[in-house]
Amino acid sequence: MMMAGLRERKKEQTRRRIAEVALRLFDERGYDAVTVNEIAEAAGVAKVTLFTYFPTKECLVTDGVADDLAAIVAGRGEGRSPLAALREHYRSMATRGVGEADVEALQAKVRVIASTPALMGALHAVRMGERYDLAAALAEGGEDDLTAQLMAAQITAVITTLQEAFFRRVAAGEPLEEVGRRQSRDVELAFDLLEHGLSSREGERS
Amino acid sequence: MMMAGLRERKKEQTRRRIAEVALRLFDERGYDAVTVNEIAEAAGVAKVTLFTYFPTKECLVTDGVADDLAAIVAGRGEGRSPLAALREHYRSMATRGVGEADVEALQAKVRVIASTPALMGALHAVRMGERYDLAAALAEGGEDDLTAQLMAAQITAVITTLQEAFFRRVAAGEPLEEVGRRQSRDVELAFDLLEHGLSSREGERS
DNA sequence: CGTACCGAGTATATTTTTGAACCCGGTATG
């Protein structure tokens, strides 16, 4: 039953509370207008504690936005291709959908990031890191370096696009199950394209 | 503004939560049927933590029931009699009244204590301690030992009686302001009796 | 009778959180 122990439960709880409070304040007053002192106070923790959970102010928003693609690839089952593992992962994500409760937080996060240049930059940096790690994982799997980097670039580009489509739908207020359905379709389309290459669509255009 | 600092605020909060949870569980299921482990778990703390706040299970209920009479006497203003200081204290207590929110907790506490022999005993012990300390404070103020003990005995007996009357009224569901009014009157009557002696009432009886 | 368990309470080591002082870069101000 994952009886996680008091210590770990409290840590998760604290971390969560800090992030939620920060997001709410950022959304209300703007990222730059809120100091970390205020966040700590509002969350009921000391500033030092805040910084043990989130090394920088930016991390309050960007932490957890990265899907660990490298881990998914590295941890795929025997005899499974990296792409198959990733497809499976995003397929199940789409199927599971988002919880009602998370939507509001998600929208707020998108708003805050989009309205804060520093966070846009940080997000970009996160994605670069994601791509770099994915390339390493692919190289580990036997691909040569340049191939690995090209594959990683394609894959992360596609996944980022999927996420953006998702965010737009959520932001537009589409009903959640509708979002889920579309997202499921998009995932298959995206991975088909990755697998079979752009030429596979060429024919349909004529 | 009593900007108490995060540490102290959290301690008070934790102590309060433990006591509240304990009282609720005791009231629901009976003192003996609830283990300290359950209380700790329900309050979200470790058993050890509970015991750093409350040295025994009984203290979960009895802590804070003692008015520190000795301190009131010791801390009275210059040239003021112990009795005057005590009267003033209880007068202002009665005037201030109880908060709406506390009533429920108070009633529960009375229920739990009354229905638990061990707690009745503990309560008695607390009162003995109170009396003992009061006697010491009076002796410190210049009274000889026996006189101090006799005075302390009278005073604590009277105050206990006042409290019991108060509890009965609250338990009976009298409106709070009514309780406050009566209590104010009772306080004056009680201290008049203490000050002027029983004979002061003899005349009225004939 | 023994023994095995349960709940109150204790001892000790480790982790988490706090407090307080500080550094450093930026910006306002005299």
Added chain:
DNA sequence: CATACCGGGTTCAAAAATATACTCGGTACG
């Protein structure tokens, strides 16, 4: 130009909370 403040971030010691394992008295049970 100097100086003083402010906000992000770090350092280190001290306090609080947790995990774990224990003692001790009582009691159910074979």
